[in-house]
Amino acid sequence: MIYLKFIVLLIAFLSSSHGSRVLELSDKFSEVRREGGHWLVMFYAPWCGHCKRLEPIWAHVAQSLFKTNIRVGRVDCTRFSSLAVEFAVNGFPTIKFIKGEEEHTFLGDRTKQDIVNFALRMSGPPVQELTRADSLTTIKGQNHLFFMYVGTQEGPLWDAYYSVATKFQPHGFFYSANTDIAKQHVDLDELPAVFVYKESLHYFYPVESGSLSQDAEHLNTSMYNWINEERFETFPKVTRGNINELMQTKKYIVLVVVEENKLQEVPSEMIEFRDMVESVIRKKRDKYHKNFQFGWTGTPELANSIAMTILPLPYLLVLNSTSHHHHIPEDDPGHLTPEALDLFLERICNQTAATYGGNSLAVKLYRTYFEARTALADMYRGNPVLTIVLFGLPLGFLSLILYSICCSDILDADEEEEPPHEKKE
Numbered sequence: 569m570i571y572l573k574f575i576v577l578l579i580a581f582l583s584s585s586h587g588s589r590v591l592e593l594s595d596k597f598s599e600v601r602r603e604g605g606h607w608l609v610m611f612y613a614p615w616c617g618h619c620k621r622l623e624p625i626w627a628h629v630a631q632s633l634f635k636t637n638i639r640v641g642r643v644d645c646t647r648f649s650s651l652a653v654e655f656a657v658n659g660f661p662t663i664k665f666i667k668g669e670e671e672h673t674f675l676g677d678r679t680k681q682d683i684v685n686f687a688l689r690m691s692g693p694p695v696q697e698l699t700r701a702d703s704l705t706t707i708k709g710q711n712h713l714f715f716m717y718v719g720t721q722e723g724p725l726w727d728a729y730y731s732v733a734t735k736f737q738p739h740g741f742f743y744s745a746n747t748d749i750a751k752q753h754v755d756l757d758e759l760p761a762v763f764v765y766k767e768s769l770h771y772f773y774p775v776e777s778g779s780l781s782q783d784a785e786h787l788n789t790s791m792y793n794w795i796n797e798e799r800f801e802t803f804p805k806v807t808r809g810n811i812n813e814l815m816q817t818k819k820y821i822v823l824v825v826v827e828e829n830k831l832q833e834v835p836s837e838m839i840e841f842r843d844m845v846e847s848v849i850r851k852k853r854d855k856y857h858k859n860f861q862f863g864w865t866g867t868p869e870l871a872n873s874i875a876m877t878i879l880p881l882p883y884l885l886v887l888n889s890t891s892h893h894h895h896i897p898e899d900d901p902g903h904l905t906p907e908a909l910d911l912f913l914e915r916i917c918n919q920t921a922a923t924y925g926g927n928s929l930a931v932k933l934y935r936t937y938f939e940a941r942t943a944l945a946d947m948y949r950g951n952p953v954l955t956i957v958l959f960g961l962p963l964g965f966l967s968l969i970l971y972s973i974c975c976s977d978i979l980d981a982d983e984e985e986e987p988p989h990e991k992k993e
Contacts (some may be wrong), residue, residue: 591629591641595648607666608633608687610642611652616660629679629687636689665690665738672738677809685711689741694734697721698745701752707743708753712766713801714741718750719760724784725775728791729762735792739813740799762791764798771798802853803846806863808870815889820916822849823874825883828866841882841902848906848913859917860886869942871877876925876938884909886916892927 576689593609601607610626612619630640645652645660655664655671663674665687672690676682695717698704707714717729721744733742747759747903754763754770762773773794797817805816806823815819824845826838834842842864849862856862865871871885874894882902886895897904897912904912915921925931 569825586626589634589640590627591639593641593643593648593651595650597641597643598651598654602668603668604668606687606691608638608640609664609666609682611645611660611662611664612642612654613646613656614644615646622661622678625678625680625683629683632680633687636688636691638691640687663802667691668773674738675809675813676739677807685741686738689737694737695730695742695744698743698749701749704743704745704749704753705742708765711741713737713764713799714743714800715762715764715795716750717742717744717760717762718747718756720746723760724787725760725762727784728787731788732791732795735793736799740795764795766798766801797858800861800863802849802857802862802916805862805866806870807867810869814861814863815887817861818890819859821889822860822862822913823871823881823885823887825865825868825871825881825885826866827868827881832866834866837902838882838941841904841967844904844906845884845909848909850972852910856913860913872942873935873939874925876931876935878942886913888923892925893923894925895921895923 591953597609608629610619610622612622626642633640643651645657646925651657655662655666661678663678663683663686665674666670667690674683674686676686698707702736715733717726719726729742729744736742742809747756750756758775761775763770764773768914771790797819800817804810804814806821810840822845824842826834826842828834845864846862849856849860868879868881868883871883874887875885875896880902884901888894893915895912897908899908912921
């Protein structure tokens with residue numbers, strides 16, 4: 569088995585010797601992965617456009633992880649379909665972290681830093697212990713958001729924290745430190761304690777009086793809900809890659825819709841509107857954080873798909889992550905004031921705001937129709953000749969076939985013979 573592993577790695581090395589750190593894997597990987605080691609693997613198809621866009625990013629990921637114990641590879645699923653079946657690959661590209669018999673699928677944005685962070689988290693224990701004070705300083709410089717347990721690693725709070733950290737390991741960083749290290753960075757009133765660090769601030773898990781003596785199931789549920797609510801920044805960028813994770817918070821998603829150009833620049837008037845909405849959650853976090861997750865998107869198509877219409881820009885959309893209904897303000901969002909937004913959010917909480925959409929079969933069908941129509945319109949605007957050829961020719965052939973089938977009896981019918989004329993005497 570060691571010889572087999574050596575041969576596979578040698579072949580992978582030779583195939584990537586042109587400069588890329590990415591290892592080309594074959595069907596032998598099914599046996600090699602059981603030998604141990606940490607693997608970050610991209611399952612792809614050569615014809616997939618998303619896979620082609622990921623290729624340069626994947627090369628940078630491999631370069632970033634080259635000096636770690638994580639090997640970065642990729643599998644052509646058109647050649648080695650058995651691996652796609654073994655790892656339950658249903659779409660391309662699929663990114664998985666594989667360690668022995670364990671495998672974890674990456675569900676975040678396909679950016680270099682997000683993929684690298686995912687691999688680093690999965691290569692270590694669910695909770696990483698800090699033993700030096702300067703380690704915490706380094707982590708604060710590297711990560712904008714992480715969770716920390718302070719105290720001795722025993723008792724119900726530690727058990728709940730470790731259990732929830734195991735579940736959320738693919739999505740966030742979890743650390744532990746003793747009291748002396750933590751006190752150099754944060755004021756601690758009670759121990760043990762759990763806090764989240766984000767945007768240079770510390771927010772503590774609310775340990776209610778007597779809660780540590782309650783049953784473990786109740787504490788686990790409370791810890792899970794708190795971490796699930798706090799694992800995003802106050803005002804993150806929302807994309808197709810992370811919106812499903814944001815929906816897991818079970819909050820209302822307050823989405824500011826603007827448009828970015830290819831350089832990720834936003835027009836000044838849209839920035840002003842986005843900043844206005846952000847100021848509301850910054851100033852009134854205690855009021856809205858429990859029920860609302862604020863964010864913004866530079867991809868109007870994402871919001872158009874939710875609203876099932878072409879939205880003017882800038883715009884404001886509030887999505888109910890449990891029922892999939894959405895709310896829109898009655899006033900023109902471009903002239904929305906903080907006071908009007910505050911009133912609008914209160915009406916949503918009171919369930920007096922108008923609701924649209926939902927998750928019924930009729931809505932799903934209409935959303936599918938809307939997305940297909942929008943995609944076709946975008947294709948036509950981009951290349952009208954190609955669009956006509958792609959869709960016009962098949963429709964023309966189909967029409968000809970249907971015409972031939974429906975009219976074949978008429979075309980093949982024999983002319984009726986005229987009755988014989990009687991001779992007159």
